[in-house]
Amino acid sequence: MSESLKSLIGKRVDVLDKGWIELIDLMPHPDSGVAGDLAIVNAARVSFMGESKGDEKDKRLLFYLLRNRHTSPFEMTEFKFRVRAPLITFWHWVRHRTFNINAQSGRYTPFEENDFYVPDIWRKQAKDNKQASEGQVSAKENIELTESLIKHYEESYRLYEKALQTGISREMARFFLPGFSVYYTWIVKVDAHNLMKFLSLRMASDAQYEIRVYAQAIYEHFFAPALPWTAEAFEQYVLKQTD
Numbered sequence: 001m002s003e004s005l006k007s008l009i010g011k012r013v014d015v016l017d018k019g020w021i022e023l024i025d026l027m028p029h030p031d032s033g034v035a036g037d038l039a040i041v042n043a044a045r046v047s048f049m050g051e052s053k054g055d056e057k058d059k060r061l062l063f064y065l066l067r068n069r070h071t072s073p074f075e076m077t078e079f080k081f082r083v084r085a086p087l088i089t090f091w092h093w094v095r096h097r098t099f100n101i102n103a104q105s106g107r108y109t110p111f112e113e114n115d116f117y118v119p120d121i122w123r124k125q126a127k128d129n130k131q132a133s134e135g136q137v138s139a140k141e142n143i144e145l146t147e148s149l150i151k152h153y154e155e156s157y158r159l160y161e162k163a164l165q166t167g168i169s170r171e172m173a174r175f176f177l178p179g180f181s182v183y184y185t186w187i188v189k190v191d192a193h194n195l196m197k198f199l200s201l202r203m204a205s206d207a208q209y210e211i212r213v214y215a216q217a218i219y220e221h222f223f224a225p226a227l228p229w230t231a232e233a234f235e236q237y238v239l240k241q242t243d
């Protein structure tokens with residue numbers, strides 16, 4: 001088990017047109033021999049000073065914990081990711097206060113010409129939900145919208161570069177850049193309990209697509225492979241809410 005867990009560290013998954021998410025560390029580390037679901041089970045068994053009792057009993061205990069919202073053992077395992085995503089995704093992400101976050105600085109690192117998100121599909125405004133989108137524009141409108149967005153990016157970037165060349169500081173030159181769609185890189189660390197809160201909110205259909213795809217990538221490529229029993233229990237008791 002620890003070998004496959006180890007292979008997750010350093011794994012990078014592409015998301016959106018230029019984004020990605022990479023697992024940079026897991027705690028406990030797979031080399032410890034007590035990583036993944038076992039770390040959660042062992043933390044719970046400290047209540048009566050015990051440890052693993054074999055897969056069947058361990059899995060049953062883990063399901064009991066999640067079903068009964070005994071959540072602190074799930075805080076005993078942590079994930080650290082490096083994320084590259086548009087700023088709109090960052091603004092949604094930082095609302096989750098239990099993540100530790102360290103982000104790229106636009107005051108320090110200049111932005112590059114292709115650092116901008118270009119959506120594949122332009123979604124229409126939803127009729128019943130002021131925050132949401134539904135459906136999509138026609139193929140012709142899609143092409144036109146994408147062309148004008150790229151033109152807008154090119155002009156913004158030209159003004160940004162011009163400002164830098166005339167000696168304007170990086171912290172001010174960036175005012176010329178489109179604020180919601182510029183790609184940004186940040187590092188986050190979070191425990192499994194709070195990651196499940198994030199996943200249940202951000203994988204939901206009412207979350208904006210540009211964060212939903214990151215939540216789905218975390219779940220499918222990192223969370224479920226690292227914590228298979230927890231993922232199974234999470235689907236049963238949190239996502240489907242069945243007993």
Ligand SMILES: Cc1cc2nc3c(=O)[nH]c(=O)nc-3n(C[C@H](O)[C@H](O)[C@H](O)COP(=O)(O)OP(=O)(O)OC[C@H]3O[C@@H](n4cnc5c(N)ncnc54)[C@H](O)[C@@H]3O)c2cc1C
Nearest residue numbers: 092095096097098099131194197198201202204206207208
């Ligand atoms: C579909 C959707 C639409 C949204 N729209 C908006 C919007 O329009 N405007 C907006 O501002 N936000 C919006 N949000 C963000 C939302 O309000 C939450 O801030 C975000 O989802 C994080 O949830 P959380 O507070 O449960 O998570 P976290 O901040 O990760 O906190 C996890 C849990 O820890 C506890 N906690 C953390 N910090 C504290 C604290 N300081 N005091 C007490 N308890 C704490 C709470 O129990 C909380 O549930 C939206 C979120 C979603 C999913």
